[in-house]
Amino acid sequence: MKNISIETKEKLTQYQALLIKWQKAINLVSGKSLEDIQRRHFDDSLQLAGLLPEKDSRLRGKGRLVLMDIGSGAGFPGMVLAIARPDLKVHLVESDARKCEFLRTVSRETDTPVEIHNIRVEKFQERPDPSTALAGARSAQDDNVIDVITARALADLEILCGYCLPFAQENPALEMLFLKGEKAAGEIEKAREKYAFDCEEFPSRTDSGGVILRLRNLHKS
DSSP, X not given: OOSOOHHHHHHHHHHHHHHHHHHTTSOXXXXXXXXXXXXXXXXXXXXXXXXXXXXXXXXXXXXXXXXEEESOTTTTTHHHHHHHOTTSEEEEEESOHHXXXXXHHHHHHTTOOOEEEESXXXXXXXXXXXXXXXXXXXXXXXXXXXXEEEEESSSOHHHHHHHHHHHHHHOTTOEEEEEEOTXXXXXXXXXXXXXXXXXXXXXXXXXXTOEEEEEEEEEEO
């Protein structure tokens, strides 16, 4: 955990202690990964911090970058990014009620504001009209339009694209950051059968066979 503030390190230490404690009652992560929590979970998630887009003219200098982490589970990468980047507005979407309770505990104990949604991402798409600012014409005060979607170990890329498409239609500037393994190339090829998108690949610093995918301009083929 290099190049992060002392406050962030302290909060991640609290987070780690909570993860170990709660793991005894509910299955938050694989047991083996507990032997190397820092690299397998924290450092893996923190890789995305440097790939997040900058606030631009669409926000008119007033709004916050809005990030949604889908299938948050134990909070990777979404909760870690919320801790490391307090300037973000972060939504954590998780269908398991017990994991949501864990996320609420981490949020409270580390004093990290996040919005936790105990719901499937398909249902989150159906939330009340999130914006009057479609097609990039968002207002400075609009903190409901999603700017970035993240996911780790949730689903194949084709399925992730399906989850993200409604948000890309709402905000054409949407960016997606997905932590993927050695099968990423095959997933990209399959996803392109149904969806068109620009894709950049970045090597993972924590998994020799892993990559980070950054997708933009998502739409149906």
